[in-house]
Amino acid sequence: MSSPLLRRGGRGAAALLGALWGVGRAARRSIIDLSYSTHFMDFQGSSIPSSMRKLVVNKLSPNFREAVSVHTAAVPTPGDADLLVRNRFVGINASDINYSAGRYDPSVKPPFNAGFEGIGEVVGLGLSASSRYTIGDTVAYFGSGAFAEYTVVPAKESVPVPAVKPEFLTLLVSGATAYIALKRLGDLAKGETVLVTAAAGGTGQFAVQFAKQAGCHVIGTCSSDEKAGFLKSIGCDRPINYTTEDLAKTLRKEYPKGIDVVYESVGGSVLEVAVNSLANKGRLIVIGFISGYQTTSGIPSFKGATLPVKLLQKSASIRGFFLPHFLSDYREALGSMMQMFAKRKLVCEVDSGELAQEGRFVGLESIFRAVDYMYAGKNLGKVVVEVAPPAVSNSKL
Structure with missing residues (x-):
């Protein structure tokens, strides 16, 4: 997909703010690296590790297992207007293999991140993003790189949700x-x-x-x-x-x-x-x-x-x-559907693989099984993978 939602920009705003804070090494530091960074990255409460796993498209192919593999990478740092989301659930779409085959944007070459949609908790955020969100908020998003344990999402492209329920993911x-x-x-x-x-x-x-x-x-x-x-x-x-x-x-x-x-x-x-x-x-x-x-x-x-x-x-x-091509309609559509779901006027059927041969889809590795399951026509409803179980947090942030 070649929409703005799927092309992340650079860290221009964060770099500009860094320059305003001083010179030398301090000027090149991200806003998150400043002395009050604990207000923006909930390391203790969310147990944010230094590294994470994610799915990366290594070669272009409609065979998802052939195109994609699990990589270990550093947990990304959110920019000034970004959120760092700890993914709880991600959605599987038929178009995931179109993306891995390079059919949406021929200019995008491997390696690139896979996955279109996720839902989870905010565990880190930039200074501008903190005007709208705080640590512990639950959000959903439609954007690239969702098949990961953590994903950086622009705050303006995130959707506040009342709870981390996979049903909300079906709407995105x-x-x-x-x-x-x-x-x-x-x-x-x-x-x-x-x-x-x-x-x-x-x-x-x-x-x-x-x-x-x-x-x-x-x-x-x-x-x-x-x-x-x-x-x-x-x-x-x-x-x-x-x-x-x-x-x-x-x-x-x-x-x-x-x-x-x-x-x-x-x-x-x-x-x-x-x-x-x-x-x-x-x-x-x-x-x-x-x-x-x-x-x-x-x-x-x-x-x-x-x-x-x-x-x-x-x-x-x-x-x-x-x-x-219809992103101008997106917010209204999502808001209307969330209201319908809240009033129990909309069924959001989720298939988490309970009836799959190897059981529920839990963990990044199960995304491969989930894609196969969907293409075999076995799913009833939206196929959803649980990336990680809920964390127990004692954070007071």
Whole structure:
């Protein structure tokens, strides 16, 4: 992802402040290194070590295990406007392997840090950041380098959360994608029919709920009866288990007038079915095409020669959605979803690997298992990894 959220700047502000404090060696010291640094780095309460582990992309490849490895590095020092976050949970996204394959920003060369989203406690911060945050605050963030025990996050890009719950993590990318895509590109109207593919996954679960809240009839594809049951529990009117039902035939039989809006993340043959199933003036929103991500090109095969005529005949449209292009909508979306969750009007299903063969996803090393688990289609809800258990703190800072 090439948004400002994923490109960290230098330490210009901290360097300027350092210059104002004196000359010689003192002028080159970070603000954190000053005599009152204990107010900004909670070493005792949070047991901040001198080193940490993180996942680093060493070579470009769609094979996550091949591209990424665990590295030991110094715990980073936050700049003037930064927070140092001790990660408790990190989120797994299908696009993690697009990032490791170098597909988002060709100018970024290995080695670079992996991971898009995390949630944890503030254990250190810069002087400017201390005007808004303090040690012990809990925050979530959407930015690069999340697959680490500690991550430096610009204060202005962090999101205060009431508690370190993985449910909040589901909103950062997965929830925001569904909320903004349907709001900005879906043009949902009460009574319309909406199809959500991979509906029981991390972002699909939200698309189902938001479409239902808009008064739509919702269809959701999934791969098991268990997932179909979950979809019914969150309001899906017609779950379709594609392992036991033919998706194209079912849609033709039960929805002869077509589908008004499709929220599509699979690609390939599923995208072809979606295009053929569109109603007049139908809108198809492409938020991904996971079926091709593990290939060399990253793009699944698609028979699109007749696409223009199909769209023309139905006055239909295909619209692409990439979250970093809609950052102006991000704060409102996140705030609205957090309110819904607090009022118990939004289900944020988390899959921490309780049913995985080797058990729950705990520790950085389990991120590799979590990625495999998601790509095997085993997850129900958002895949989340617990980086570290909660710390016992006696700090009075």
